[in-house]
Amino acid sequence: MPKIKTSKTTAKRFKITASGKIMRRKATRGHLKGKKSAARKRAYTLEHPASESDVKNIKKALGV
Numbered sequence: 248m249p250k251i252k253t254s255k256t257t258a259k260r261f262k263i264t265a266s267g268k269i270m271r272r273k274a275t276r277g278h279l280k281g282k283k284s285a286a287r288k289r290a291y292t293l294e295h296p297a298s299e300s301d302v303k304n305i306k307k308a309l310g311v
Contacts, residue, residue, distance in 0.1 A: 251310045253308075254308040257305060260272070262294070269296065270294040270295065270296060272291070272294060272295075273290065273293075273295060
């Protein structure tokens, strides 16, 4: 059976923690920053866990 290739776009967007959680970055952080509060902009720098409904598809794309 052939190996499953890793989706390189998925590999750049998601990280797997040591405990197995899939972490992602938030959207809407690239532009129009003038009207966003400082607290909101700081929240964009953090990584957040991916939605449970997406985990199966993300792991499949990562080849995990």
